[in-house]
Amino acid sequence: MRAILFFELGLIVCSLQAQDLHQWYERNNLGIEFNSDQTQVLIVGHDRVTLWDTSTEQVVQSFPLTFDGQPIAFSDFKFIDAAPDLSEFVFQVKNSYRRFVMEIGDKELFPDFQNHQVKQILGYDTRGWMVFFSEGQYQGFFRVKQEGNVSNIQFLSKEFINKASISNDHRYIYFTRDQTFRYLDIGEMIPKPAVDTELPGNAFWKDEHLPPGMVTLYAWDSKAPEGKQVEWRYFIEPGKGEGKRLKGNAAQSYFPEESFCGNFPFSTYGATKDHVWILYFAEKDADRAKPVFQHYLAKKTRTSCEKTGTIAFSESKSTYLAKKDEKRNNYLEEEKARKEQEKALKPSWYGEYISKFVNLPPTYQLNYETITGVDVTNLDFVRTEQFRIGNPQEMAIGRICNCSNGNKAVLRVSRYQSNGMDRQAFFVFTYDSSGNELSLQKIAETQKYNGNFPVLSFFTIQSQGDSWTADVTVKYPNAREKKEWFSGNCQ
Numbered sequence: 001m002r003a004i005l006f007f008e009l010g011l012i013v014c015s016l017q018a019q020d021l022h023q024w025y026e027r028n029n030l031g032i033e034f035n036s037d038q039t040q041v042l043i044v045g046h047d048r049v050t051l052w053d054t055s056t057e058q059v060v061q062s063f064p065l066t067f068d069g070q071p072i073a074f075s076d077f078k079f080i081d082a083a084p085d086l087s088e089f090v091f092q093v094k095n096s097y098r099r100f101v102m103e104i105g106d107k108e109l110f111p112d113f114q115n116h117q118v119k120q121i122l123g124y125d126t127r128g129w130m131v132f133f134s135e136g137q138y139q140g141f142f143r144v145k146q147e148g149n150v151s152n153i154q155f156l157s158k159e160f161i162n163k164a165s166i167s168n169d170h171r172y173i174y175f176t177r178d179q180t181f182r183y184l185d186i187g188e189m190i191p192k193p194a195v196d197t198e199l200p201g202n203a204f205w206k207d208e209h210l211p212p213g214m215v216t217l218y219a220w221d222s223k224a225p226e227g228k229q230v231e232w233r234y235f236i237e238p239g240k241g242e243g244k245r246l247k248g249n250a251a252q253s254y255f256p257e258e259s260f261c262g263n264f265p266f267s268t269y270g271a272t273k274d275h276v277w278i279l280y281f282a283e284k285d286a287d288r289a290k291p292v293f294q295h296y297l298a299k300k301t302r303t304s305c306e307k308t309g310t311i312a313f314s315e316s317k318s319t320y321l322a323k324k325d326e327k328r329n330n331y332l333e334e335e336k337a338r339k340e341q342e343k344a345l346k347p348s349w350y351g352e353y354i355s356k357f358v359n360l361p362p363t364y365q366l367n368y369e370t371i372t373g374v375d376v377t378n379l380d381f382v383r384t385e386q387f388r389i390g391n392p393q394e395m396a397i398g399r400i401c402n403c404s405n406g407n408k409a410v411l412r413v414s415r416y417q418s419n420g421m422d423r424q425a426f427f428v429f430t431y432d433s434s435g436n437e438l439s440l441q442k443i444a445e446t447q448k449y450n451g452n453f454p455v456l457s458f459f460t461i462q463s464q465g466d467s468w469t470a471d472v473t474v475k476y477p478n479a480r481e482k483k484e485w486f487s488g489n490c491q
Helices: 248-252 317-354
Strands: 031-034 040-044 048-053 058-064 077-082 088-093 096-101 117-124 130-135 140-147 150-157 163-166 172-177 180-185 195-198 204-206 215-221 229-236 244-247 275-281 295-301 307-312 363-365 393-402 408-418 421-431 437-449 452-464 467-475 481-489
Touching (some): 031 077, 040 077, 040 088, 275 307, 393 452, 393 467, 421 452, 437 467
Antiparallel strands (some): 031 040, 040 048, 048 058, 088 096, 117 130, 140 150, 163 172, 180 195, 215 229, 229 244, 275 295, 295 307, 408 421, 421 437, 437 452, 452 467, 467 481
């Protein structure tokens, strides 16, 4: 099986333009990676890649992110990891792994890993080698480095795993095997043996929001009355002992220091022992109740929570509101054009529709055995009617009046099902000569349920000149009847 990765690159820009800013995305669909000394930060979304200088707080490079030249759907995108020097990163589009190299403008195939069956690409080690897990004949962890057209493959450890990831300092592979949490030190050319830590089967781990080299194991308490919370948490510093286990409120924290800035946000990046970068959302959109503009990273010290740096990587409030106004105005213009077009076409739609109604005699009596009609359900004129609910079948029965002023009164029946009951409702529509609806009257309805008729209506319509009347008899079970009378005219 060949594992194929593609290079993708856009044009380098000198300054950040409005169209170069990231769109809104959920936290877990966003890649934020700092280099080792945190002088630069790479922000990767489904739509765009931006590289920032953290000291000047200015963009260094900006590229659109596409898949075979097409935009990537938000739901199809997943960021995996970036190399420690931010020279490249790997991500997924649906089930396809992709490789983005910041300084290469052409597209070429990544090597085939010498026929290893690649199951999962985990990320990068400290030297920028790509680490992956293989199944089948080559079961275990490997890393690969491409130099020109040559692929250097190194075997790391033979393992059978449940899941795995690369640590935030790129030095360890974290993975589970059966009921054991393990970590493999790959910081050197010769990897050290994997270390085991007993771990209950329902536990998870996370290290993205912790200082480098630290990982937390945790379990959710899904039965908590106040909602889903962390039941317990266990902090480990690989190579420095087993850490400590926390329960209760202390276990809710993603940091070992309980005193850090009080109620700090979940989305934190670039954490060190001295400071942390926090992802903020400035405001919320009242329409969708979601943050939509002014997403920014704020650098805060751990001791005083003082803000010492900011990377505002999304559009400003004024830009967003301007785009929102433009979108609304475009929609209104499109709706206006659509209605004008519909109005222009309506006479021809009406002409087709009204031709389906035959002239009824001056006295028309409903007979269920001989009644005939023409199906008008899918005619454009009927589909644009505003009052229709559900998906009834519409049948044109006939014209009641051919009025002296050019208007027309017609008899139509709607057939539909509701709560297991078959219904037929009879309506009299009156239209002017242009097809505008002047009136709508429901004169009768028949209901059939399990072969019985809870409601059975009969009527006779008489027309004279520009007026009509309908005498209706409604029959119910147990021989009960009700008389009704309706009338109308061409006005």
